[in-house]
Amino acid sequence: MxxxxxxxxxxxxxxxxxxxxxxxxxxxxxxxxxxxxxxxxxxxxxxxxxxxxxxxxxxxxxxxxxxxxxxxxxxxxxxxxxxxxxxxxxxxxxxxxxxxxxxxxxxxxxxxxxxxxxxxxxxxxxxxxxxxxxxxxxxxxxxxxxxxxxxxxxxxxxCLTAVGEVAEFANIRKQLEVLEDRLDSMVQPRLTDALNNRKVNVAQEMRGILTRIGRFKSLEVHYTKVHLKSIKKFWDDFDLRQQSNKFANEKNEAERFSSSLDSHSNLSTISLSSWLPSFYDELLLYLEQEWKWCILAFPEDYKALVPKLLIETMLAIGASFVARINLATGDVVPETKALAKGILDILSGDLPKGVRMQTKHLEALIELHSITGTFARNIQHLFSDSDLPVLEDTLKALYLPFETFKQRYGQMERGVLSGGIAGLDLRGVSTRIIGVQGVELSETVRRMEESIPHVVLLLEAATERCINFTGGSEADELILALDDVTLQYISALHGNLKSLRAVCGVDAMVEHVGTKKEMGSDRKEAASHARRVDFTSTEEEWSFVQGALQVLTVADRLTSRISVFEASLRSTLARLSTNLSLSVYGSNLDQNQSHMDDTPGNGELSIAGRAGLDVAALRLVDVPEKARKLFNLLEQSKDPRFHALPLASQRVTAFAEAVNELVYDVLILKVRQQYNDLSRLPAWTSVEEPSAFPVPSFSAYPQAYVINVGEYLLTLPQQLEPLAESISNSDANTEEAQFFATEWMFKVAEGATALYVEQLRGIQKMTDRGAQQVSVDIEYLSNVLSALSMPIPPVLATFHTCFSAPTNELKDLVKADSGSQLDLATANLVCKIRGLRLE
Structure with a gap:
């Protein structure tokens, strides 16, 4: 081991x-x-x-x-x-x-x-x-x-450079300039022949001559001049076809051909959106051929020479291009097509009053912009070997015809959205026909509710158009347009609320509260409607209640849909912030902002690289002040507290409050009517009449006013159930619906109690018989409140206790309680009403 x-x-x-x-x-x-x-x-x-x-x-x-x-x-x-x-x-x-x-x-x-x-x-x-x-x-x-x-x-x-500014050689300097111009003019015919006949060697030789004498700029100008003629033929082809079709149509009309032939002639009319792709295809093929030939003829200059040709081409046809775009956008709508006018004419205000901006106008403009974008991507691929500044200048020239429209994008979008809002059926309820006002009220609420998703779709479509057309560079103008148009829509809804208030007759009944101040004819009209409500049937009365309750659904859906749209808009702005800042700066926005603050002139912007060559980034580089404001806005949009529609958000909240106020006034209207002049009822000052027979000294039953109020409060939950069911679309919302119905039930019951207490406080004098009668009324109302699972307010209980007590026992009752169960202020008031003085 x-x-x-x-x-x-x-x-x-x-x-x-x-x-x-x-x-x-x-x-x-x-x-x-x-x-x-x-x-x-x-x-x-x-x-x-x-x-x-x-x-x-x-x-x-x-x-x-x-x-x-x-x-x-x-x-x-x-x-x-x-x-x-x-x-x-x-x-x-x-x-x-x-x-x-x-x-x-x-x-x-x-x-x-x-x-x-x-x-x-x-x-x-x-x-x-x-x-x-x-x-x-x-x-x-x-x-x-x-x-x-x-x-x-x-x-x-x-030699002239070597000898410097010597007076003796001034004539030679002038002679040299004349000789250079002379040599330039001698080169041009040969250069033209070489360019037209594709003679590479001759073109190179002429290029060398011009470069040797410092006239390379002359080569660029002459090269562009020679090829611009060929390219303009492609562009003029559109006008030639249009004239040919116009002549054919006039001929067909003069000869009165059959309807089938007439329709065929109309179909032959050329639209710019169908012709422009073919023009771009021909131009791209021409530039590809020039690119390949210039690689052989001008290997040192082809990366700048061919892009220069395209730039000069777009500058030459720029004014004509803008005019064609304008007419093309007008051709998609019959009103503007008949006048041979387009978007720019609508914006200038020169057209008749009925002619306005429509969605089709912008869609046609975006389609033409998209076609140009496809061509721009192909050009960027073809000129991929060129320097970045050359690519930037080329793409700017391609999009130049659309710049006129982009600078007025906010005005265009505002016109489209305003027209969309104006096209909605937001008529207020009519107040002329008695007996069917409840039905018209419900119909008005239905139109208000159905208009909300249409408006949100209009706003979402506008956001998408802004991205498609401007790449987000006009996001600040978009937000202003969206905010203004949303305010316009909410103002129309507020107008409907005013008509609903007039029909329901609530203004005349609540004028003493101070929340509604009608003046002149408006007040008279409101009082007239209030009288109409008094004489309507019970069914018509409850139809008012149901119609008013449906307005709550309008407010709820408006608030939720606008809130969801704002969240979506914030997400879109945050995405734009990332994309645009990466394209323009190539770093995070915080670094961008510090860079902009540190550089003179509010920031010197530049494209971050070839990946940033898009239309939005190119526009922002040319307008640093606008870019600074836009990036500030996009940075603020990242804050969850940011309101993309600041004014509209406030008006939505105000609308919801106005709806709640209207609903409450309608629900409490019956109570107000029953309580009207309650403090001055004769029953409170009545005395017991002498009789030969023993009779009760007071009525054993509550009076009609409190019975009507009690029956109304007990019936109200049944009226709230349909609306609660409409809110409760699923089991998850059942509790929310129950809470909604209970909340409004309590709110109306509390309001009825408060109004009743207010009327009781207004009683000036009370006899014993009247005190006995009012105690019965209070007891009945208290029983109704208990049936609705509402607590009895201490003030109402104090009124009941003090009015139920005999006059000779009331003073001792109040003194013995000392505020433990009774509301002393209310007890003292009852004593005063019944003619007692507490020492």
Whole structure:
């Protein structure tokens, strides 16, 4: 058995564990004692070997110590000698430096003089050569050797640069400019022929001549001019087809062909959206061919030369492109097509009043923009080898015709949304026909409720259009438009609420509360409606209640749908914040903001890379101030407390409060009518009439007013059940529906109680007979409240206790209670009403 000594060097060596491991290696039939004895013997032998080896190596080390000491002493002596040598060398160098500094300064002066003399010599040679070149340049031009002429002019330019601004050579400088223009004009015919006939060698030679004389810009201009003619033929093809179709249509109309032929001629009319892809395809094919040819003809310049051609093309057709886009957007709507007008004409306000912006106008514009976007992606792929600034300029030129529309996007979107809101049926309820007002009220509420999802769809569609058309760069204008249009919609709903209040006749009954202030004819109209309600049937009365309760559903759905839309809009804005900031800056928004704050001019924006080449990023780079405001808005949208529609959110809340107020006024209207002039009822001041027969001194039954109120309150839960069921669409909402019904039931009951207490406080005088009667009325109302599981207010209980007590016992009752169960203020008031004075 071999002994492994490596485990002994481990800091966590465990002897027991090591012995157990060694014993596990024994044969099962061998006794443990024998194994332990062998192991001990081997360990002892190994330890003796280690001790012997250690002793031997220690002896050898002791013998080497004297030799090492001698080596150390020798190295120390050599180090001292080396230090002395280095010190002497340094002293010598210092002496040499002092003597050579003057020599070096002298040599520097000599070198300066030499270089000046050489420069003067070269200048004299250039001046002599310039004079010679000026005298022989005409002979060179006469020979027709254009490369030699270019070389001569380049040498003249070099000589003029060398001699500087010398008056004697001013004429030669002017002569040089004339000669360069002359050579440029001589190159152009050959360059034109080379470009038209695809002569690579000639094109390269002409390019070399222009480059030699510093006229590369002339090459770009001439190259663009030659090919722009061919490309404009593609663009003018649209007008030619339109004129041809117009002529055919006029001919068909003059000859009065059959209806089938007429329809066929109408179908042949070309739309810009159907023609534009073919134009882009032809243009792309043309540019691909030019790209391949320019790689051979102009290998140093093709990456900028072909994109320059496309840029100049878009600039040349830009105004025509905008006009065609405008007309194309008008062709999709019959009203604007008949006038041959488009979006820009609608925005200018020059069209008749009935003509307004429609969704189809924007959809047509977005379709054309999408077609251009496809072409832009193909161009970006074709010009992928070009420098990033060249790509940026090219893509900006492609989208330039749409910039006019994007700058007015907010106005366009506001017009579309306003038209959508105006198209909704939000008529208020009519107040002219008596007897069917409840039905009309329900119909009005139905129209209000059905309009909510339509409005939300309009808002969502507007958000999608903004992303598709502007890439989110006009998100700030979108939010303003959405907010304004939502306010317009909510204002229409508020108008309906006013008509509902007028029909229900609640304004005349609550004017004393101070929450509604009608003036003039409005107040008279409201009072008239209130009188109408008094004479309607019970069924009509409950139809008002049901219609008013349905308005709660309108408020609830409006609040929830607007809230959900706002959350979705915040999510969209947060996504735009990430995408746009990465495209423009290539870093997180916080770093972007600090970068913008640190740079002059409110931030110098730039595209983060080729991945950021999209229309939105390109627009923002050109308008840093707008970009700063937009990024601030997008950053704020990440806050959960941010309201994407700030004004609309406030109006939604105000609308919900107005709805709650209307519903409460309608539900409490019956109570108000019954309690009207309650404090001045004759029953409170009646006295017991003398009779020959014994009769009860008071009525054993409550009066009609409180019976009507009690029956109304007990019937109200049945009226709340349908609305609660409409809210409870699933078992999960059952508790919510029950809470809703209970909440409104309690609210109306509490209001009825408060109105009753208010009327009781207004009683000026009460006889014993009247006190007995009012105590019965209060007891009946208390029983109704108990049936509705409502607690009896202490004030009402105090009224009941004090009115039930005989007059001669009331003072003692109040004094004995001392406020433990009675409301002292109310008790004192009852005493005053019953003619008692508490001392």
């Amino acid at each position: 071999m002994v492994d000594l490596s485990a002994f060097s481990d800091e966590k060596f465990d002897p027991k564990k090591w012995i157990n491991g060694a014993l596990q290696q024994r044969h099962p039939q061998d006794p443990v004692e024998k194994q332990l004895v062998d192991l001990e013997m081997k360990l002892q032998v190994v330890s003796e070997e280690i001790a012997a080896s250690l002793e031997e190596q220690s002896s050898a080390a002791i013998l080497r110590v004297p030799r090492a000491s001698r080596d150390v002493l020798r190295l120390r002596d050599e180090a001292l000698s080396l230090r002395s040598s280095v010190a002497s060398i340094l002293l010598f160098l210092k002496k040499a430096e002092g003597s050579s500094a003057e020599s070096i300064a002298t040599l520097a002066k000599v070198d300066t003089v030499k270089r000046r003399m050489e420069a003067a010599y070269e200048t004299l040679q250039d001046a002599a050569g310039l004079t010679q070149l000026s005298s022989t340049v005409e002979d060179v031009f006469s020979s027709g050797d254009l490369p030699r002429a270019a070389e001569t002019l380049a040498n003249m330019r070099h």
